[in-house]
Amino acid sequence: MSFDVSKIRQEFPILSTRVGQKPLVYLDNAATTQKPRAVIDALESYYTETNANIHRGVHFLAEKATAAYEEARGVVGKFLNAARAEEIVFVRGTTEGINLVASSFGNKFIAEGDEVIISAMEHHANIVPWQLLCEEKGAHLKVIPADENGELEMDAFDQLLSDKTKMVSVVHASNALGTINPIKSIIDKSHAVGARVLIDGAQAVGHFPVDVQKLNCDFFVFSGHKLFGSTGVGAIYGRFDLLESMPPYQGGGDMINEVTFEKTTYKEPPGRFEAGTPNIAGVIGMARAIEYLENLDRALLLQHEEDLLHHATARLNEVEGIKIYGTSKNKVSLVAFTLEGSHPHDMATVLDADGIAIRAGHHCTQPLHSRYGITATARASFAFYNTREEIDILTESLKKIQLLFA
Amino acid sequence: MSDLLQLYQEIILRHNKNPRNYGRPGSFPHCASGHNPLCGDQVTVYWSVDGSCLSDIHFESQGCAISRASASIMTELLAGKTTEEASALYEEFSAALKNQGEEPSLGEGFGELVALSEVRKYPSRIKCATLAWQALLEGDF
Ligand SMILES: Cc1ncc(COP(=O)(O)O)c(C=O)c1O
Helix, strand or coil: CCCCHHHHHHCCHHHHCEECCEECEECECCCCCCCCHHHHHHHHHHHHHHCCCCCCCCCHHHHHHHHHHHHHHHHHHHHCCCCCHHHEEEECCHHHHHHHHHHHHHHHHCCCCCEEEEECCCCHHHCHHHHHHHHHHCCEEEEECECCCCCECHHHHHHHCCCCEEEEEEECECCCCCEECCHHHHHHHHHHCCCEEEEECCCCCCCCCCCHHHHCCCEEEEEHHHHCCCCCCEEEEECHHHHHHCCCCCCCCCCEEEECCCCEEECCCCHHHCCCCCCHHHHHHHHHHHHHHHHCCHHHHHHHHHHHHHHHHHHHCCCCCEEEECCCCCECCEEEEEECCECHHHHHHHHHHCCEECEEECCCCHHHHHHCCCCCEEEEECCCCCCHHHHHHHHHHHHHHHHHHC | CHHHHHHCCHHHHHHHHCCCCECCCCCCCEEEEEEECCCCEEEEEEEEEECCEEEEEEEEEECCHHHHHHHHHHHHHCCCCEHHHHHHHHHHHHHHHHCCCCCCCCCCCCHHHHHHHHHHHCHHHHHHHHHHHHHHHHCCC
16 A cells, blocks of 8 residues: 555645645644644534533533543553553643653652753753752752764763662653654663653654553653644553552642542542543544544554655755754654754744745754754654655755855 | 845845854953843843943844844944933834834934844744844843
8 A cells, every 4th residue: 555645635624725825835743733634523523512521510411521531541542552541641731741740750759869860852841840840859850961963872871870860751752853762771771770761752652653561661741732633632641550659730620539628538540630621622632633643554654754754854965054963863754954154043934935834943952952052953844744845845945045145 | 035035135134144243352341141032042242331322332143144133233323322322222123123014114313224124024033133132222231
């Protein structure tokens, strides 16, 4: 079976947008992905046929909404190959997921003098929550360095690990470089010293299948909107016994067994961590996005994305003065680059006039950019609905920019 | 590209490539930095005050063409002006950029800065055009 990208594109209504006179070339998928018709329809049908609050009503719609919400938990659990659906906690996204683990797990299990290890290529969302925790507890934050190719220095990681290490929190695939980190090895080494591991999977799940049992990670976090679902929703996978041992994150409705003014008892996971009315429609939409993805041949999608990455790397290297950041052999399909004489912001503005959407800036990874002595890059990031032709349009536009600012 | 050529006018491209008064002077009584957290752009402005007038204005930046050109033009435009005059110019410049309505009329006294008035069509870039000004006028005197 061959991969028919034009057929796929028809399922994403926004891809036929025109920007002025030009067709939209959407190459900002690492920031957020576009949504297929199946997801848009699911959101609409939720609000036209199902909407009610969950876990508290006994009426027809409440039962229906609760069933759909819990069914979505099962879909996400299967998607990550969790041992059971109760290992999935719904949150607002990766950021909230990491904050939840840092706050709840950290509060209970991280103490003065303990160490938390992150890496040089973390998104601010996987830096700041740990910094806050370490400040509060008097714990120490250690950083696995990255080399010139944008790969983690695993020897240095070995040196950092010790019996003081309580948590290792690293990104699966870097949003700024594309690097896919050797997380299986990171997980095994961390476990060997008794540390827990959180994987920031924000840039992973939309590109390749993930099996949390095979990886044997303790926590895995991702956002629905980078997985062709809507914004404001995401999930944590947490091993059940760990979740069970952790205190609540926020207090409120829906996370309790019994409340008196003297004492409150909490639900079992995942309910304990889902205080208040969640993004019900978003959760259901995310499940439809996952089903959409799983109904496609993911091996073919990956092959297509790898072809896009190779094509983009080759074509962009034709542009005079270009420098690509992140040259690991293991990459998701994105290319971060600078162009001599032209700042990423100016590039993004000129590309926009050609209908091309890319991201310019530090991509919420300022420490990584400092590591390479730069403040910003331009980033073209691909999804399976992108085409070689779009990359050619990008290349031609960059050649014009090179001349404009030369 | 035609709209863009108005944004990236010759004057702006020239100042971007060969900015005036670029680099850190040997001595400088005053300096202030501006930072745009959105994109990581950074500018540092150095200056002296001669009597009541600004003088010897220099800058360094890691930023886009818009922010470099604006800083470069600023170093020339504000030299010899009092801080009150400088603030008044900035107020008018900044109001013109934020004016989404009719064409702004930056006339007399704005010199090459007029080339930057197109930035108002690109709201996300306005901060780039005002970064150095904010550093100088709202920074530490
Ligand atoms: C690697 C990585 N981690 C975390 C995040 C934060 O995700 P969200 O903003 O959806 O919470 C992102 C999104 O940019 C990301 O790319």
